Each structure stands twice: as structure tokens, then as C-alpha cells.
Amino acid sequence: MASVKSKAGANNESSPYRESARAGAGSPSLVAGAASLSLNSSRAYALEDFDTIATVGTGTFGRVFLVRDKKSRGFFALKAMKIPDVIRLKQEQHVHNEKEVLTEVNHPFLIKLFWTHHDERFLYMLMDYVPGGELFSYLRSRGRFSNGTGLFYTSEIVCAIEYLHARNIVYRDLKPENILLDHDGHIRLTDFGFAKKLSDRTWTLCGTPEYLAPEVIQSKGHGRAVDWWALGVLIFEMLAGYPPFFDDNPFGIYQKILAGKLEFPRHLDFYVKDLIKKFLVIDRARRLGNMKNGADDVKRHRWFKTVDWDAVPMRRLKPPIVPKVSHEGDTSNFDVYPEDEWKKEPPVPPKDLEIFKNF
Known part of the structure; x- marks a missing residue:
């Protein structure tokens, strides 16, 4: 539920989930790596806590996966971004900005960020999964x-x-x-x-x-x-x-x-x-x-003139379109992506990883 677009200059990619994971990474090897922190959640996560269900978005340097928490059985969107591509496209600051902004906001009409993490190849952002599509x-x-x-x-x-x-x-x-x-x-x-x-x-x-x-x-x-x-x-x-x-x-x-x-x-x-x-x-x-x-x-x-502005953020207005969603992990409202293994990325040199030490 995030997007993975090239953030260099104006870009015209297709969609949030479609470009999800503003970086690109193949099925992220769900291997624990460095820095992790808990943001809008009282819980700290690790990559091994999740099963990957499907890709729900792709983009210039990343993917967004639907994942399921093995313990709680809850569904999330995991955005994975290839660190070499983020650096090559000069998107380091945009990635940091995204984390900074999402860490600070909490609103019914904005996506929620629960956790960020990186290993030697990828940056990860764990967000809520929004099943209705774009x-x-x-x-x-x-x-x-x-x-x-x-x-x-x-x-x-x-x-x-x-x-x-x-x-x-x-x-x-x-x-x-x-x-x-x-x-x-x-x-x-x-x-x-x-x-x-x-x-x-x-x-x-x-x-x-x-x-x-x-x-x-x-x-x-x-x-x-x-x-x-x-x-x-x-x-x-x-x-x-x-x-x-x-x-x-x-x-x-x-x-x-x-x-x-x-x-x-x-x-x-x-x-x-x-x-x-x-x-x-x-x-x-x-x-x-x-x-x-x-x-x-x-x-x-x-x-x-007909809008009750107090009712809007309370989600009290009646939506004109109710998506067909059969269960919380339903992916039918997103495009289907081939679940090809991403190329195995070589580990990033320590000097490049230093840029993301606080991610």
C-alpha cells in the first residue's frame, strides 16, 4: 500500500500498490538484519514474523507484498526497496522523508506505518493493508x-x-x-x-x-x-x-x-x-x-454546502462505492503480479549502508 516509484524528477508511474515499495526488491528474503523499530505499534517486529502471500504492487525500485503475521494472523503491506536502486536514483532523502512523515501522522484517511527495518540489501516499511484497491x-x-x-x-x-x-x-x-x-x-x-x-x-x-x-x-x-x-x-x-x-x-x-x-x-x-x-x-x-x-x-x-464537516473525519458519510472484499487478505482488487524471485542482490557496502543506519 505504498508505492515504489522513481522519485527522481517528475515521474508518471501507475499506482500506489502498483508501484509499491518505492524501491525494488525481489521476494525479500525474510531474513532479519539490522535496525528495527516500532512506530505506530507497541510491538517490535522481525522479518521472520511474516509469511509472504502475494505481490500487490511494483515500481522502479521496490515491491509491496501482502504479508501475514504468523502470530496474530493479521494482514499487512510490506514495502521492500532495493538499497542499490534507491542510491542510484538519488532517492535516499525521499525515503527518509517518507519514514519521518509517516512516523508523525495518525489520521483515518492516511496509511499507517508500523515498523521500518533494513538489512544489507533492502529497506522495509510495514504498513496496514487496505484491501479495496486504488x-x-x-x-x-x-x-x-x-x-x-x-x-x-x-x-x-x-x-x-x-x-x-x-x-x-x-x-x-x-x-x-x-x-x-x-x-x-x-x-x-x-x-x-x-x-x-x-x-x-x-x-x-x-x-x-x-x-x-x-x-x-x-x-x-x-x-x-x-x-x-x-x-x-x-x-x-x-x-x-x-x-x-x-x-x-x-x-x-x-x-x-x-x-x-x-x-x-x-x-x-x-x-x-x-x-x-x-x-x-x-x-x-x-x-x-x-x-x-x-x-x-x-x-x-x-x-x-451539503457536507457536514464534523462527520467527515468520523467516517460518517456514506461511501458511494463499497469494494468487493471477501476477507481481510483479499487481493482481488489489485493487479496480479508474477511472483518471480527478485534477482539476488549483492550486499551493499558498509559505507552505503551507513546512509540508512537510522532507518
Whole structure:
């Protein structure tokens, strides 16, 4: 339930579980190695505590496995990342950022991290398994969502973003592939490889081309406002079935984003068009969500007039899609991946391992 993407520059990989394990590792030899710590759990784990059931995501330098705790019989997602690939792709800082952010957060709409670990070949992150699959899959199968369905997902995402921003965390990778549905149909944001704790601005070019804010493309330094821009893109894609800025190559996409020209399908609700326009404002000082009242300005927008904002984080809104999940370890909502043995990686030299000594 994490993603394993190349974090160098803008990347456009497919999906959280699909790219899971932001690094790559073959069936991790479940062998205990160095540093382990317990995060959102009172228990310290070891790799031998788990049986590997299936691969539920792959990516540039990792995999996400569904694993089962031999003692409790509970299911988890284990993200395994190949250390040599993390280093080759210069993703060391992103991996550390992901751990730092996930260690700090606890929210019903965010993935939970229970344990991190490394041995001489791989980095591991143990997270909760979210069996409903990616929002991306449901959007592609339906073509587009109704106004009410888009409103439900947007409301839950607004609460997740508000929570992160209150902790000075910018997410930077909002897209349908990184939104999982739990067995009841509520959202969980996953793949925090681009997330970062901000002191001021950051300059790294990262994200998915169609979702990048203008200030990221222009390398002006960016902050939390990029998440509100991405939300505007996401709402458009959910309700139209395609993103507002697309082209055959990233450069063409960037040109369209900077031109800022929006063409709405005719069926879109008047208020949602107004909301999208207010998110997709090139001047971030005037972008909804990034002004003095922050997320409160967003919540007060007319499109949300029927939403009881106190009920949203309590998971009291009725989900429009309830995934078909037969049991906690059901993998039917994810793609099937060949369970090939990963190439046996040579152990990483001690000087390289030193980078991850606190992981």
C-alpha cells in the first residue's frame, strides 16, 4: 500500500500498490538484519514474523507484498526497496522523508506505518493493508464519477490535506493511483515518498506531470499550495474522466499548465467548475486553500454546502462505492503480479549502508 516509484524528477508511474515499495526488491528474503523499530505499534517486529502471500504492487525500485503475521494472523503491506536502486536514483532523502512523515501522522484517511527495518540489501516499511484497491481502478472502469461521488472523495481528501498542512507537511503526490479504498469504501492516502516536512519552501521537482503546480515547473520554490492545485486537477479528472492538462509528452503538459487554459465538459456542475477554477489559479497567493483561512475557505465553498464537516473525519458519510472484499487478505482488487524471485542482490557496502543506519 505504498508505492515504489522513481522519485527522481517528475515521474508518471501507475499506482500506489502498483508501484509499491518505492524501491525494488525481489521476494525479500525474510531474513532479519539490522535496525528495527516500532512506530505506530507497541510491538517490535522481525522479518521472520511474516509469511509472504502475494505481490500487490511494483515500481522502479521496490515491491509491496501482502504479508501475514504468523502470530496474530493479521494482514499487512510490506514495502521492500532495493538499497542499490534507491542510491542510484538519488532517492535516499525521499525515503527518509517518507519514514519521518509517516512516523508523525495518525489520521483515518492516511496509511499507517508500523515498523521500518533494513538489512544489507533492502529497506522495509510495514504498513496496514487496505484491501479495496486504488481509486484509479474504479475511475477507469466507470469512465468518470457522478457529482455526488466526486463530492464524497473530495471531502475526505480535504480533511486529509488539512491535517497534513496543520503539521507543516506537504504531500506532493495527490492522484487517483495514490488513493486507496478500505473495505467500507473510505479513502486512505498512500505513497508518502514525495511528502516532506516544510520549514519554508522546497525546490525539488517531483510529482506526476499532469498534477504539477506551475510553481513546481518553474522551479520558483513551492510549499503547501501545490496540494490544493493537485486537488483541483483531481476533482476535474474524477468528474470529467481525464485530467485538465494532458499531452503526449511532459513538456507539452507543462506548457498547458503554465498557459492555464481550462476547458470544462458541459455536464459539470456550476459550483464545481467554480471550485476547480479557484484551485487552478497560477498565482498561489490567490489560490483557494492557500490564503489566510486555509482549508476553512475550501470547506465554505458552495459545492460543499451539503457536507457536514464534523462527520467527515468520523467516517460518517456514506461511501458511494463499497469494494468487493471477501476477507481481510483479499487481493482481488489489485493487479496480479508474477511472483518471480527478485534477482539476488549483492550486499551493499558498509559505507552505503551507513546512509540508512537510522532507518
